[in-house]
Amino acid sequence: xxxxxxxxxxxxxxxxxxxxxxxxxxxxxxxxxxxxxxxxxxxxxxxxxxxxxxxxxxxxxxxxxxxxxxxxxxxxxxxxxxxxxxxxxxxxxxxxxxxxxxxxxxxxxxxxxxxxxxxxxxxxxxxxxxxxxxxxxxxxxxxxxxxxxxxxxxxxxxxxxxxxxxxxxxxxxxxxxxxxxxxxxxxxxxxxxxxxxxxx
Amino acid sequence: xxxxxxxxxxxxxxxxxxxxxxxxxxxxxxxxxxxxxxxxxxxxxxxxxxxxxxxxxxxxxxxxxxxxxxxxxxxxxxxxxxxxxxxxxxxxxxxxxxxxxxxxxxxxxxxxxxxxxxxxxxxxxxxxxxxxxxxxxxxxxxxxxxxxxxxxxxxxxxxxxxxxxxxxxxxxxxxxxxxxxxxxxxxxxxxxxxxxxxxx
Numbered sequence: 001x002x003x004x005x006x007x008x009x010x011x012x013x014x015x016x017x018x019x020x021x022x023x024x025x026x027x028x029x030x031x032x033x034x035x036x037x038x039x040x041x042x043x044x045x046x047x048x049x050x051x052x053x054x055x056x057x058x059x060x061x062x063x064x065x066x067x068x069x070x071x072x073x074x075x076x077x078x079x080x081x082x083x084x085x086x087x088x089x090x091x092x093x094x095x096x097x098x099x100x101x102x103x104x105x106x107x108x109x110x111x112x113x114x115x116x117x118x119x120x121x122x123x124x125x126x127x128x129x130x131x132x133x134x135x136x137x138x139x140x141x142x143x144x145x146x147x148x149x150x151x152x153x154x155x156x157x158x159x160x161x162x163x164x165x166x167x168x169x170x171x172x173x174x175x176x177x178x179x180x181x182x183x184x185x186x187x188x189x190x191x192x193x194x195x196x197x198x199x200x
Numbered sequence: 201x202x203x204x205x206x207x208x209x210x211x212x213x214x215x216x217x218x219x220x221x222x223x224x225x226x227x228x229x230x231x232x233x234x235x236x237x238x239x240x241x242x243x244x245x246x247x248x249x250x251x252x253x254x255x256x257x258x259x260x261x262x263x264x265x266x267x268x269x270x271x272x273x274x275x276x277x278x279x280x281x282x283x284x285x286x287x288x289x290x291x292x293x294x295x296x297x298x299x300x301x302x303x304x305x306x307x308x309x310x311x312x313x314x315x316x317x318x319x320x321x322x323x324x325x326x327x328x329x330x331x332x333x334x335x336x337x338x339x340x341x342x343x344x345x346x347x348x349x350x351x352x353x354x355x356x357x358x359x360x361x362x363x364x365x366x367x368x369x370x371x372x373x374x375x376x377x378x379x380x381x382x383x384x385x386x387x388x389x390x391x392x393x394x395x396x397x398x399x400x
Contacts, residue, residue, distance in 0.1 A: 059372075069391060073391050073394060169262060171259045191269060191273050
């Protein structure tokens, strides 16, 4: 069977959201599956450009403008959330728990619901109550989501996934690994698609 | 007359080189001129991602891979120079001097020769002798280039250009400003072209 694409993303990354609206469709076109790997922003911060945005107001201003222009260019519904960035630990854990318990498709459905809630409906996805409601919206039970995203097994799994991804060279969001080849950024989806075609 | 595109670049930036191979052709298609603004890497370092590449080996490895893959994807002749990055002050000054003395076209010709020497022929463009030779190759006199890139007026002009660009929000290479709209990165050339079309 053809290998899956590994899709790493941070819910606090608009470019990760943009990627999430396209990755499954693109992979499907080339008969590939996608494994979704959510990350909490906290885990990524030391190794990404987290500090440079704060240190550099010109860059910060530019990036916000780029989010809006890129969304429009690619025809993706988007607005900059009122609270941004925020703590995405609960979101990541809930998705990982849903994947473990109910399979990849359920995890993806929850991840897509979280992205939409944050970048289209401006909901506070840092609040665990929002995550529970979103779990219910994709057919999960409220108490189960609450327990799942708080249990120590899930926390351990999130940490292990981050260690594994770091070992694979993942350092930002979105990040895709396809047959060992890394692609960082939504703006490399053209090159990712070329690679998918070349190996079809 | 339609306004020109302002094109900011650092000779030490491969993405700046990629942009330099396309910008004039793209602008011409939409009846625009391009003003080329070279920068020395030293001037940019404090405000760009200069430090993060050093701090993060995974990112550094990725970026080198991305240079090669992106060049191939866009069909641009390229190899990673033996000495990289290097001091681009002489290159920047020589181009600015040539523009001031002989006009934009001569400056662009020299800049293109420098980019090619560095990223195709693997010449050490940090060495002022290389810059003088390249000046001669585009029809300038050796002594004149040598004097021009070392005189205090040129140095002052380079500093003033950097201050002006910083005030306009330029923080990386390549960077294009078109009618007040900023575009950072060769991977925003699709959006730049869309903007050129929209204002044709």
